[in-house]
Amino acid sequence: MLPERRFAIVLTLVAFLVLSYLNNSKVILAKAHVPTRSFAVPVLMYHHFAPPGLHIAYNNVILSPDRFDRQMKYLKENRYNVIFLRDLYDAMEKGRPLPPKTVVITMDDGYESNYVYAFPILKKYNIKATINLIVGFIKEENPAKFHPEKTTFLSWKQVKEMQASGLVDFQSHTYNHHHYLYVDANKKYTAPMLVSKVFNEEDNRIETEKEYEERVLWDLAKAKTIMEEKLGKEVFALAYPYGAYNHKVQDMAKKVGYKMHLTIKNGLNRYGDSLTDIKRVNVAPGDDMETFTYKLQHGREK
Numbered sequence: 431m432l433p434e435r436r437f438a439i440v441l442t443l444v445a446f447l448v449l450s451y452l453n454n455s456k457v458i459l460a461k462a463h464v465p466t467r468s469f470a471v472p473v474l475m476y477h478h479f480a481p482p483g484l485h486i487a488y489n490n491v492i493l494s495p496d497r498f499d500r501q502m503k504y505l506k507e508n509r510y511n512v513i514f515l516r517d518l519y520d521a522m523e524k525g526r527p528l529p530p531k532t533v534v535i536t537m538d539d540g541y542e543s544n545y546v547y548a549f550p551i552l553k554k555y556n557i558k559a560t561i562n563l564i565v566g567f568i569k570e571e572n573p574a575k576f577h578p579e580k581t582t583f584l585s586w587k588q589v590k591e592m593q594a595s596g597l598v599d600f601q602s603h604t605y606n607h608h609h610y611l612y613v614d615a616n617k618k619y620t621a622p623m624l625v626s627k628v629f630n631e632e633d634n635r636i637e638t639e640k641e642y643e644e645r646v647l648w649d650l651a652k653a654k655t656i657m658e659e660k661l662g663k664e665v666f667a668l669a670y671p672y673g674a675y676n677h678k679v680q681d682m683a684k685k686v687g688y689k690m691h692l693t694i695k696n697g698l699n700r701y702g703d704s705l706t707d708i709k710r711v712n713v714a715p716g717d718d719m720e721t722f723t724y725k726l727q728h729g730r731e732k
Contacts, residue, residue, distance in 0.1 A: 470698035479547040495547040515560040535559040562669035566606035601667035605653035608671040622674035696730035
């Protein structure tokens with residue numbers, strides 16, 4: 431074989447090996463950035479928002495808008511992937527991959543402060559959130575102008591505006607079962623009505639097991655039906671009032687059609703976890719940024 435031909439063959443072989451190496455390296459590098467099913471997602475829980483200095487009873491679920499702004503700014507600047515609750519459902523139920531630093535923001539109850547204070551901040555940073563409504567508290571329009579010292583809830587007009595923005599999704603927090611009621615004839619003890627047979631004052635007795643089940647099923651179904659009629663989307667998730675639930679409530683919620691149930695247990699949510707036992711972590715009014723970032727990373731208090 432001529433030297434020139436031998437050199438050309440060697441050169442071709444070397445080029446082939448180099449190209450194969452580079453292509454394989456690209457594949458390896460690409461795979462390193464591909465979202466994975468082995469995610470661990472915190473679901474943050476908010477409730478009510480109010481600036482300081484008002485004549486109200488501040489508690490562990492009333493957050494200042496300024497603090498919420500700083501938290502959302504942190505998520506934006508640090509490139510967190512903030513998704514809807516329904517996106518987390520799809521990922522957990524169907525094994526769809528999620529990128530690192532994914533987080534879900536939820537707000538319980540449906541206070542009007544969500545619209546007045548939180549919604550402009552969500553728009554400012556283009557961040558998504560899911561609000562769980564106590565559906566029976568939502569009116570077509572609020573009769574009076576918003577007052578920061580009065581506890582008021584969203585109107586359907588506000589809900590639809592928030593949904594139309596593409597930044598807010600809505601799920602259920604029951605129709606009207608966000609209450610503690612008496613569970614004994616002597617009226618000494620109360621319990622969350624979603625999980626307890628309650629005292630019926632009209633008949634002066636504790637309701638029967640059948641009456642309890644019919645009441646809860648009616649409430650859960652009514653909330654889901656109204657929301658779907660109003661908003662034109664499937665309502666698949668139920669946030670338990672006060673985080674109170676048991677196996678019977680889980681079974682009834684499933685029967686009605688709720689596929690994802692939100693608790694107040696702390697922790698991160700992973701592929702393979704139960705969809706009816708979603709963990710969340712409350713963002714408290716006193717959380718500094720160090721505490722907030724710790725909750726993002728660990729899904730719990732320090």
